[in-house]
Amino acid sequence: MPSNRRRKSTSSKATQGASQIDVAELAGVSQAAVSRVFTPGSSVSDETRQRVLSVANQLGYRPNVIARSLVSNSTNIIALVVKRFTNPFYAHMIQDFTRALQEQGYWTLVFNIAEDDLEEALPMALQYRVDGVVLTSATLSSKLAEEFARSRNPVVLFNRYVDDGHTHVVSCDNIAGGKLVADAFIDSGHNRFAFVAGEELSSTNRDREHGFVSRLQERGHQLTYRESAGEYSYEAGLIAAERLLKQKSLPDAIFCANDLIAMGVIDYARHKLNIKIPDDLSIIGFDDIPSAAWLGYDLTTVRQPFGKLVDNTIQVLMDAIEDPNGEVLNRLVKPTLIARSSSRKME
């Protein structure tokens, strides 16, 4: 008879399920044997396995992952840090991301934070000894980056940049995206260009604008108007449109920093000012969220290669977990232009 001394008899606190000790006692094997049955790859005789499994089933035993994590030093949990998100793009991101992670045997702990709380929230994530962290719509302060480096937790920035030497990055090539839009507008004969910015401080906004403006200039044009929505929302798009379209001479081509803004601009132009789109005004967005394809908008937009972004993020994360000392990865994924009817076609 094996020893299994720790617990007094069959106690097992009322509110808790059975433990390995309970199973071991009833099955007449050691606690280690029970552990092995539930550890893939461990060597157990068929007889032991059967007996343990049967007792475990009878007792409703389930391994306590928390205890396992404590000794194995791995939780199989990934922290996904998102900022207050109104954007369907990020809802989708969470959706696909959690699913893809689950396929790899990982679970997702969501940290939903205001930008300012990052400094507090992230250390919390660390306390849970997550196996990795994905940061979305948030940038890492150098202090935090350092703390992460010290904790040796792999961090992947999603659609954000940083070049601190140990933070991995997976992002859409926003500069290239901005250039696609400039080319599309110019190729189809537009010549009064406007840009409606989203979050001024975000790298996504900066890069999209930079790509757009620089390509305009390369091809001998320039930006006529610049308006700021201030955030990536439909409502902000409406308001920006109101300001932008009260100009005496209107632009004939507007690039909006994301789709939601673009939809706000379209609706304001169409329903408040009776402007014909695309006859009088072409509008292009960024993201290709589902509603961009809706008949009421049919928005020309720069599609973020969603699946690729998520897949790359998972892959980078898995690589980093496997080899924490591997090289710092920086994956830039090319976007594509999806031409729909909110912008004039090539002439």
Added chain:
Amino acid sequence: MPSNRRRKSTSSKATQGASQIDVAELAGVSQAAVSRVFTPGSSVSDETRQRVLSVANQLGYRPNVIARSLVSNSTNIIALVVKRFTNPFYAHMIQDFTRALQEQGYWTLVFNIAEDDLEEALPMALQYRVDGVVLTSATLSSKLAEEFARSRNPVVLFNRYVDDGHTHVVSCDNIAGGKLVADAFIDSGHNRFAFVAGEELSSTNRDREHGFVSRLQERGHQLTYRESAGEYSYEAGLIAAERLLKQKSLPDAIFCANDLIAMGVIDYARHKLNIKIPDDLSIIGFDDIPSAAWLGYDLTTVRQPFGKLVDNTIQVLMDAIEDPNGEVLNRLVKPTLIARSSSRKME
């Protein structure tokens, strides 16, 4: 000098942060003292506290929540189980829910499952010894419900029903919602009614339809057409509209089981068939997702009292965690009709 024998000297594995033992040794106190400093409400002298805090800071010590969970038997994690969600309503739910939970000191572990995987995924959640579970867009099989009952994990169903005696429920009163729509249509003089169903097997769909049809009958009317979109999406709405609106004599009032379907129906009617909305056809949805208010749709809809639903869920959850033997709660929240221009006004 305290003992702290377990560890050999200052080892602390290379890949890990400092532990209480490391801090204790350097601060010249016992490990228990360090623990007390990080346990709110424990009694520690000011001097000890200062010394420990200073050393902890110097070493970058952070409590290991996993270890704490193992002994305290509480993870401060809530499992949120969602089904593959395309609906912005649920994206919003996750958003608000995670935030509200964080305010209570809980974190959210997201389980994103296909309906069929529920049987596998939920036991996983249990293995993480989460403090509670919220189930969204999924129903609990009796086998699972029993397993949960045995695990003594509080479970709250969000917008789903079950009456098994131990599962809490927080839901919008979908039947009342359906009645609101019937009344609105009848009061404004419509008389050929159609219903476009979403997911046939969901209790939300069943109740909304039931409320709608029963109120029609109460007031001497009946349903003229019933079409099924089969799922709660825009695309399904388009297809359902195509089938529904090829009838020789059209309905003049369509109730769609949710907003996304309604938008699909509006777009199909308007852009493919040139039907005037609301002059020729009134359409009402359900949810009041953000895009329902967009100028291009301006959808009359039944607003789910979002904040109340989330608040109630959190509250029920907290109550159940505090008193696992408390009564089983069943909170039904009344929806309201938001009148916009996709439906004719009272005559």
Added chain:
DNA sequence: CTGAAAGCGCTTACAG
């Protein structure tokens, strides 16, 4: 293949 033992990093009576 299997058991005894150590240990993961904590909390919490217990005794002072």
Added chain:
DNA sequence: CTGAAAGCGCTTACAG
């Protein structure tokens, strides 16, 4: 207020 000790439920060398 404080330390010594037990224990949470596991995994994993170690020795057979």
